[in-house]
Amino acid sequence: xxxxxxxxxxxxxxxxxxxxxxxxxxxxxxxxxxxxxxxxxxxxxxxxxxxxxxxxxxxxxxxxxxxxxxxxxxxxxxxxxxxxxxxxxxxxxxxxxxxxxxxxxxxxxxxxxxxxxxxxxxxxxxxxxxxxxxxxxxxxxxxxxxxxxxxxxxxxxxxxxxxxxxxxxxxxxxxxxxxxxxxxx
Numbered sequence: 811x812x813x814x815x816x817x818x819x820x821x822x823x824x825x826x827x828x829x830x831x832x833x834x835x836x837x838x839x840x841x842x843x844x845x846x847x848x849x850x851x852x853x854x855x856x857x858x859x860x861x862x863x864x865x866x867x868x869x870x871x872x873x874x875x876x877x878x879x880x881x882x883x884x885x886x887x888x889x890x891x892x893x894x895x896x897x898x899x900x901x902x903x904x905x906x907x908x909x910x911x912x913x914x915x916x917x918x919x920x921x922x923x924x925x926x927x928x929x930x931x932x933x934x935x936x937x938x939x940x941x942x943x944x945x946x947x948x949x950x951x952x953x954x955x956x957x958x959x960x961x962x963x964x965x966x967x968x969x970x971x972x973x974x975x976x977x978x979x980x981x982x983x984x985x986x987x988x989x990x991x992x993x994x995x
Contacts, residue, residue: 823899828937831887891952
């Protein structure tokens, strides 16, 4: 009897997801939708941020009209922070979230998470990283103990293979070829 095993996959891209205070009671429902969408939840924690921590997390929004309301809202109760992984995690998560304004999301992306769980532009239910670099920064903020190793691509990957992998393989295979087994059978 042959057992069919799925192909092993390496999830090289991660993103941060946050379930915001006003929809934390929908945590299980949202997690089910995340898993059904092909994501793997690598890390998860429940925490409550102080207004100062919220200010630091949303520092790029500092100076905008909604900034004080955003920090007050995000520090108003517990949140669930999750590290999600899959191929193209950042873009797929942004697509699943929909537009940041929940009212607009209901008309343009009615099946998106923000359309389903958000109430307005500020209280949109969930957070997602905008880019791979912001995902790394945000994951480090929420999970300071996390080890995020950059995955080399392009020329950096070729250089890494040439400098470290190929010489090791060549030395190992050469040593193996020089060995004569006493009893090859």
